[in-house]
Amino acid sequence: xxxxxxxxxxxxFGLFVVLTLLSWHxxxxxxxxxxxxxxxxxxxTTFQKIDNFGASDAWSVQFVxxxxxxxxxxxxxxxLFSTQNDQDGNPKGIGLSLWxxxxxxxxxxQGKSSGIRDEWRRAESFLTQEGTYDWSKQSGQVxxxxxxxxxxxxxxxxxxxxxxxxFTRNGKAYTSDKAQxxxxxxKNEAFAKYLADVTEGFSKIGLDINYISPINEPQWDWxxxxxxxxxxxxxxxxxxxxxxxxxLQRRNLNTTYIDIPETAQINYLFENGNKSGxxxxxxxxxxxxxxxxxGHLARVNHAVSAHSYFTTSPFSRLVDQRKQLNSxxxxxxxxxxWMSEYCILGDNAxxxxxxxxxxxxxxxxxxxxxxxxxxVVANASAWHWWTAISAYDYKDxxxxxDKNKNDGTVYESKMLWTLGNYSRFIRPGYxxxxxxxxxxxxxxxxxxxxxxxxxxxxxIVLVFINDTxxxxxxxxxxxxxxxxxxxxxxSETHNLELKELTTNNGFEIPKKAVVTVILxxxx
Numbered sequence: 001x002x003x004x005x006x007x008x009x010x011x012x013f014g015l016f017v018v019l020t021l022l023s024w025h026x027x028x029x030x031x032x033x034x035x036x037x038x039x040x041x042x043x044x045t046t047f048q049k050i051d052n053f054g055a056s057d058a059w060s061v062q063f064v065x066x067x068x069x070x071x072x073x074x075x076x077x078x079x080l081f082s083t084q085n086d087q088d089g090n091p092k093g094i095g096l097s098l099w100x101x102x103x104x105x106x107x108x109x110q111g112k113s114s115g116i117r118d119e120w121r122r123a124e125s126f127l128t129q130e131g132t133y134d135w136s137k138q139s140g141q142v143x144x145x146x147x148x149x150x151x152x153x154x155x156x157x158x159x160x161x162x163x164x165x166x167f168t169r170n171g172k173a174y175t176s177d178k179a180q181x182x183x184x185x186x187k188n189e190a191f192a193k194y195l196a197d198v199t200e201g202f203s204k205i206g207l208d209i210n211y212i213s214p215i216n217e218p219q220w221d222w223x224x225x226x227x228x229x230x231x232x233x234x235x236x237x238x239x240x241x242x243x244x245x246x247x248l249q250r251r252n253l254n255t256t257y258i259d260i261p262e263t264a265q266i267n268y269l270f271e272n273g274n275k276s277g278x279x280x281x282x283x284x285x286x287x288x289x290x291x292x293x294x295g296h297l298a299r300v301n302h303a304v305s306a307h308s309y310f311t312t313s314p315f316s317r318l319v320d321q322r323k324q325l326n327s328x329x330x331x332x333x334x335x336x337x338w339m340s341e342y343c344i345l346g347d348n349a350x351x352x353x354x355x356x357x358x359x360x361x362x363x364x365x366x367x368x369x370x371x372x373x374x375x376v377v378a379n380a381s382a383w384h385w386w387t388a389i390s391a392y393d394y395k396d397x398x399x400x401x402d403k404n405k406n407d408g409t410v411y412e413s414k415m416l417w418t419l420g421n422y423s424r425f426i427r428p429g430y431x432x433x434x435x436x437x438x439x440x441x442x443x444x445x446x447x448x449x450x451x452x453x454x455x456x457x458x459x460i461v462l463v464f465i466n467d468t469x470x471x472x473x474x475x476x477x478x479x480x481x482x483x484x485x486x487x488x489x490x491s492e493t494h495n496l497e498l499k500e501l502t503t504n505n506g507f508e509i510p511k512k513a514v515v516t517v518i519l520x521x522x523x
Contacts, residue, residue: 034471034508038438041478043453043460045434048336048379050452051303052155053423054098055080055388055398056341057141059120059227062108063405064389065140072410076399077144079416080388081151083424089498091488094398094420097428098155098210099148100384101141103198105162105173105228115172120391120403121227122173126201127164127194135201145207154428157259158198159213161228163191173228178221182230183240192243199248199256211257211301213340214240217264219275233277234284237261238292245297257301260285260294262340266306266378267321269337270328281306286332295332303381304329305340312370313349315445322378329379338382339374342367344395354395361492361512363395364414368465368514371422372448375432385419417490421463421516424496425488429455435462438477447472447509460519466509475506483519490514 057065065073078084082093104123107114116122124137145156162173167187169175175182183191191214199209215232222229232240241258248256261281263269268279281304286295294300311321329335344363345354352366374380390397391404398416402408435451448465460483466472487501491513501507501515509515 034473036473036475037447038475039449039477039506040434040436040438041451041460041462041476042434043451043457043478046453047432047434048381050426050428050430050432051336051338051382052098052384052428053419053426054096054100054155054157054382054384055419056100056102056159056384056386057144057389058100058102058387059123060387060389060391060401061102061144062104062123062138062140063120064401065143067140067406069407072407073143073147075410076389077147077151079399079412081148081153083152091420091424091496093151093424094416094496095424096148096153096388097423098157098382098384099145099153101145101156101158103158103160103195104138105160105168106165107162107173107228110165110172115174115225116227117225118227123161123228125164126198127166129166131166133197133201135205142205142207149207155210156202156207157211157213158195158202158209159216159259159262160195161216162222162230163187164194167191167194168230174222174225175230176223178223178231181232181236182222183232183236185236188239189243189247192240192247195244196247196251196253199253200251209256211259212244213259213262213305214244215260216262217307218261219264219268219278231278232261234279234281234292235277238285238294241294241297241300245299248299253299256299258297258299259301259303259305259338259340261305263304263306265310266308266325266339267311269304269306270325282328282332282335286335295335302334303336303338305338308339308342308370308374309345312373313351315369317349318370318373319377319443322373325378336381337378338384339378339380340382340384341386342370342384343386343397352395355393356395357390357393357397357400358395358415359400359411359413361414361490364418364490364514365465365467365512367415368418368421369445369448369467371419372450372463372465375422376443376448376450379432383422385415412495414490414492414495417496418514420496421488421490421514425461425516425518426452426463427454430461431455433460449474458521462517462519464507464509464515464517466511466513466515469511471511472509473503473506474509479506479519482522484522486518486520488516488518 083095106125107122108124218232400411430452446467452461
């Protein structure tokens with residue numbers, strides 16, 4: 001039988017119609033019948049109180065804040081700090097409530113002789129070689145710290161990767177001997193006085209320091225010249241913190257607290273691992289029977305800080321590590337946990353690579369999973385992203401820029417707006433409350449959620465993470481029409497956008513999205 005081109009065309013057209021109808025039917029079914037999840041919401045069952053959400057100014061801010069056109073600096077500052085809405089009710093920025101200031105050690109003044117290869121990872125110091133202070137230094141970072149304050153960011157933390165080069169053993173901002181701290185032991189009190197001097201100096205330029213973090217990732221060796229840094233052992237940390245506490249009290253700097261010890265991974269808070277003498281931080285610094293006990297010092301923040309690196313994959317490890325941490329925290333009365341630094345590093349058990357800039361939802365959804373688990377399982381009262389502005393081809397930024405000291409393009413990422421699903425609406429003083437699926441005993445890593453209540457008890461904030469290919473219908477046990485509901489969605493097509501998602505008894509959470517729902521009691 002002869003098959004004409006006309007008949008072939010008819011066959012292909014028929015096949016196209018069938019496939020189109022099947023696709024339409026599938027999409028229609030997905031839209032009409034999303035998975036229904038019943039959640040129990042109980043505002044009277046409470047957990048940790050939230051202290052802040054933050055990010056740091058390392059490393060790009062030193063150039064952006066100093067050299068870039070004012071219009072672009074203001075644009076970036078609005079994205080990071082603003083709590084204002086546009087004319088359509090959409091947030092202009094993510095409203096960070098804490099800003100982290102990288103207190104440089106002076107490697108930038110040393111230039112190439114610093115031994116730090118990438119000049120973007122060098123940093124200026126306020127301390128001159130003559131021993132005086134030059135408050136015009138780190139001007140780009142000061143500009144952003146002031147921009148944060150102007151936009152309502154109430155908390156400022158300064159962190160030190162290395163003591164000033166004048167106080168180090170080798171005169172550099174990273175160690176030559178990974179077996180010992182680079183802080184000259186005869187300069188311990190001088191370093192403490194320097195940190196207090198900076199606190200007073202900042203006050204004179206209109207910036208109040210709420211927290212000082214003098215030690216960063218003491219478990220790493222910091223001997224490769226990749227950036228400023230030094231290892232520390234626990235007994236050395238104790239000596240420095242005691243000296244700094246004394247100096248702050250002597251000067252009546254009673255609103256500044258010491259944040260310790262920024263461990264490189266969260267497991268170093270509750271175990272030694274392979275870093276004996278440099279880990280097991282909770283028991284070392286907050287057990288009253290420890291020789292290195294610091295919990296009684298007036299200026300020590302009653303919290304332990306750690307970074308979530310290398311403990312986030314697979315999901316079972318993400319959860320298990322944080323369960324162990326929470327158990328260890330519970331052994332010490334009134335101690336809480338700050339997750340003080342995270343970005344996507346390494347290969348994460350093959351789940352996601354740190355290499356390669358990702359402005360889309362893949363990295364954002366992974367980030368959201370880590371935030372949720374740190375908050376819900378580890379009971380973190382603070383959560384900080386690593387670098388707010390990145391010039392690198394890496395998953396380490398919220399806002400990205402061209403690696404240009406003077407000007408360039410500003411790129412918004414979905415990680416920026418995803419963090420905003422938390423930071424913009426869960427403000428300092430909010431308390432996490434009970435939210436749990438009625439029919440599930442274990443969390444589903446593809447659909448996660450958390451809930452928070454305002455101090456005035458008139459507002460509840462819910463955050464949902466849907467990393468599936470299908471929308472989810474959420475029914476809340478305590479949801480009634482007595483609440484006014486607003487929903488904000490971050491997805492491939494929305495940047496923390498106000499959008500109606502209310503259903504008869506709850507909300508519909510779109511696929512591949514992070515959604516914040518705000519319930520307010522009607523007046």
